[in-house]
Amino acid sequence: MTATSRPDPAEDSAAVFAALGATTRLRLVARLCAGGPQSIASLTGGTRLTRQAIAKHLRVLADAGVVRGARRGRESRWEVEPSRLGLARRYLARISGQWSERLEALRRHVEEAR
């Protein structure tokens, strides 16, 4: 389910963050971004994990909409879904927007000074 029925921005974004919130999965996404669409076997390389573990992680990422896979012959090619990453980026930008880093630095500086 992609939460089309519920318009809760937090709940929706949290799913994406949760998916990215495990080192293994974040590395997977990074690899997919850098290396393009790949098969499970290819993604398992250099991982020290089982093929099934990788498959499970891909499933989790897919459920969050971060990644999408399609069977092609005997292998399945997985690729990143950039719009979901964009969603997460926008959410972060929005909430930390009113809390801009420069303002924060200034405030901290002022508080230190007194």
Place this chain on the structure above:
Amino acid sequence: MTATSRPDPAEDSAAVFAALGATTRLRLVARLCAGGPQSIASLTGGTRLTRQAIAKHLRVLADAGVVRGARRGRESRWEVEPSRLGLARRYLARISGQWSERLEALRRHVEEAR
């Protein structure tokens, strides 16, 4: 540990994403961003959760460096640590940037091929 010993960007960012990856915590961060520093009791309001649950979530957020709290009198004020949110934003920007570069390369290649 804040991973100062290991310079792994993925591991470090994943901690932030994991912290933001629960609806309750993401809402907490959003409230802190919007409403400024607040006490635990204040953050518990309108939550239907226990004070202790909120405290635990704040602890998780603090361990990821997303939030920071200091006791002040009998209450403790919690505030967001914007630099950590910035870290997560930059990571997302970086990896999805690679992706769009790849897309661009692919598009160029396809157009050359026809």
Place this chain on the structure above:
DNA sequence: ACGATAGGCAACTATTTGGTTGCCTTTAGT
């Protein structure tokens, strides 16, 4: 036709997580 390669499904296990309740300490207000 056959062996190797890629993957799906299911069961099982250990650890983590999200939440609770109960009790104790510190601070504030009167």
Place this chain on the structure above:
DNA sequence: ACTAAAGGCAACCAAATAGTTGCCTATCGT
């Protein structure tokens, strides 16, 4: 001095997670 408010600590619980192993199916190359 006493009560109420704000938290911290710890034990406990159910559900979710991250990983494994074992086995079965489909497809590719020769």
